[in-house]
Amino acid sequence: MMECADDLDRIMAVMEAAFDPAFGEAWSRRQVEDAMLIGNCHYLLVDSRGHPPPPGIPAAGFSLSRCSLDEEELLLFAVHPGFRRKGLGRNMLFRLTEAARARGIRRLMLEMRRGNPAEALYRAFGFRPVGERKNYYRSGSGEAIDAITFAYTIE
Ligand SMILES: CC(C)(COP(=O)(O)OP(=O)(O)OC[C@H]1O[C@@H](n2cnc3c(N)ncnc32)[C@H](O)[C@@H]1OP(=O)(O)O)[C@@H](O)C(=O)NCCC(=O)NCCS
Structure with missing residues (x-):
């Protein structure tokens, strides 16, 4: 659950600026709120100093x-x-890993569209590709893009 309604505003402010609209990856405020209500969801925020x-x-x-x-x-x-x-x-990946370990989590998973520059960060951190879904995403211009699944084992 959101500890503070202000956190939802802060998430949405980053969301609106960070995601390229060409790929439709940003979530709506309602979607984020709903995720929080389902439970088992966790979020973290960082300021400019981490x-x-x-x-x-x-x-x-x-x-x-x-x-x-x-x-x-x-x-x-x-x-x-x-x-x-x-x-x-x-910094956020380190913090997420520590928080997840404390929750008893053994593996972090994520799915990324092929070609996202975030891949360099994930790989450098230690995520490894474990699967792909062909033509899973579609860009705003209609181009089909593969999804790649990455996993990171928490030691
Ligand atoms: C992906 C994202 C979160 C990275 O955040 P960031 O704070 O810039 O990442 P960091 O500064 O910690 O990067 C650490 C390293 O990852 C690699 N890296 C990060 N962004 C990169 C990019 N755009 N191109 C190439 N390498 C990159 C570099 O090796 C970098 O180290 P360096 O700056 O010393 O070369 C940010 O680019 C973003 O918000 N992208 C849009 C949203 C998105 O696509 N999220 C991922 C969804 S799967």
Whole structure:
């Protein structure tokens, strides 16, 4: 559950700036709220220094993930364009891994459209490809794009 309604605003502010509309990957406010209500969902926020933002301070990045038994799926992961390539994405993956370990999670999973530059970050962190779905996504211009599933084992 959202601990603070303000956090939903902070997530949506990053969401609206971070995702390229050409791929339709951003979630609506309602979708994020609903994910929170279903349960087993966790989110984290970072400010521009990689810390949890104090009340009233905008987030520079966020993640949203969902647990199922000992696996956790990364549903959304984004850093505001104004704060990229400063290590915030890597910082969030470390924090997510620590939080997931504390929840008893053994494996992080995520699905990414082929060609997303985020792949370099995921691979450098230790995620490995474990599957793909051909033509799973469709861009705004109608182009079919494969989905690649990555997994990271928490030691
Ligand atoms: C993916 C994303 C979260 C990365 O955030 P970030 O804070 O810029 O990432 P970091 O600064 O921690 O990057 C760490 C390393 O990952 C790699 N990397 C990150 N972004 C990269 C890019 N666009 N191109 C190539 N390598 C990249 C680099 O090796 C980088 O290290 P370096 O800057 O020292 O070269 C951000 O680009 C984003 O929000 N993208 C849009 C939303 C999205 O597509 N999310 C992923 C959905 S699967």
